[in-house]
Amino acid sequence: MLTLPFCNTSLAFDQRVRKGRRFFNEKGSFVGDNLLHQWFFLNLLGGWDVWLASLMSLMATDIIVGIIKSLLCRSDKSESGALNAASMFRGGVKKILILVVIALATLLDEVIIPGSTNIRSVTAGYYIANEALSVIENIGACGVPLPKVFFRVVDSLKKDEYG
Structure with missing residues (x-):
């Protein structure tokens, strides 16, 4: 027991x-x-491995740190600077869409090279890095001192993404 x-x-x-x-x-x-749970994780998302566990952990961490950021400092997502349900909903939908992309990558792996996980691993790695950077950015916005290399990485990725 x-x-x-x-x-x-x-x-x-x-x-x-x-x-x-x-x-x-x-x-x-x-x-x-639960058969639906088993089908979802084992087939649709390619199984519960280190990639999916890391991604789900970072997604949960990003949500928690985002809520903490909105409580500690003025959020740029709303006029009042407080916690905004609409922006949380959009963030949740984005997280679900990330899982849809992982499912598509798993499907592509099975179609192109059955038994391979190359596309899924690269896709999951991309989103893991994206979620980790979001966590670092939110922690830095809360005023927690971070090594300067984190700020340089986040700033360089923002420049690549937006400009």
């Missing part, structure tokens, strides 16, 4: 494994009881 330290719930982890229900397969991909 596995007891979680942060709640009063106990999971019969050893019983689930003995009954043939596994949480991870041989490749380390998550296998859940």
Whole structure:
């Protein structure tokens, strides 16, 4: 019996494994009881690997740091400078669209070279870098001191993107 330290719930982890229900397969991909969840992560997004785990973690971090930024300092997303539901909705839609692009990259991998993950890995790497830069930019906007190299990288990427 596995007891979680942060709640009063106990999971019969050893019983689930003995009954043939596994949480991870041989490749380390998550296998859940919910078929839609399993289909979504294992097939559509190419499996739960270090690329997808990193991307999802950075997406969550970006959302949290964005909320902190809007609470600590004046946001440029609204007239009042406060937390804006519309901009949060747009950000959430963008995150979902990033996952759609990852799904398309996975599909392209399967069509071009079955069993390959090259296009998906490059696509995920691009969005991982993009999310990491967004986190760094938001942390810097909150007034947290960062090494100057972070500011140079963010500034050079902004110039490439917008000008």
